[in-house]
Amino acid sequence: MERGEAIEIVRRHISKENNLKHMIAVGAIMKRVAEALGEDAKSWEVVGILHDVDFEECDGISDHTLKARDILGGIVSPDMIEAIMAHNYENTGVMPDTPLKKALIASDAVSGLIVAAALVMPSRKLSEVKPEGLMKKFKSKEFARGCSRERISVCKEIGFGVDQFLGIALDGMRTAAAELGL
Ligand SMILES: [Fe+2]
Incomplete structure (x- = not known):
């Protein structure tokens, strides 16, 4: 699947611009992470873009990604759907046991x-954000409290240090800065 096609699918299910931007951001990060790992950048980006496709249609976190499975079944590969379900493993029981699944989390x-x-x-703007500054913000518990350091730290299970991962993620998001309005 092409990036543009993934965005089209998301647009059919997501009406809030901020939700779409979040998914584009995660796609851009996933692409960069795949490149760093020598994985398939195109399909990893598509997984990132599609990962919250049912966000506005599910009843809450309890059935999040179950509707995504129905929406995406037959359209993308089973391992891509599994990866999406594993980012809500607490509710789906699909465990994050592959690099793709861990990278998405x-x-x-x-x-x-x-x-x-x-x-x-x-x-x-993203252009003003520096990797060193990001590391300080990662360590500061007061900053962006809702953002799980534990989930970011899953990057260590795919071979990155947190500082390295922050730099890669920032690089990735910068490639989509115009679309993100950041
Ligand atoms: Fe998300």
């Missing part, structure tokens, strides 16, 4: 930290 979480870091810059 870490990328989903880190996107929130990076958006928050951009929004406190005078320019409110």
Whole structure:
């Protein structure tokens, strides 16, 4: 599946622009992470873009990604659907046991930290965010409290240090800066 096609599918199910931007951000991070790992960047980006496709249609976290499975069944590969379900493993029981699944959990979480870091810059732009500054914000429990450091730290299970992962994720999001308005 092409990136544009994934965005089209998301647009049919997501009406809030911020939700779409979140998914584009996670896709951009996933692409960069795949490149760093020598994995399939195109399909990893598509997984990132599609990962919350049912967000506005599910009743809450308890059935999140179950509707995504129905929406995406037969359209993308089973391992892509499994990866999406594993980012809500607490409710789906699909455990994050592959690099793709782990990357999605870490990328989903880190996107929130990076958006928050951009929004406190005078320019409110990603170009002003520095990797060192991100690491400080990662360590500061007060900053973007809702953003799970534990989930970001899953990056260690796919071979990255947290500082390295923050840099890769920032790089990835910068490639989509115009679409993200950041
Ligand atoms: Fe997400």
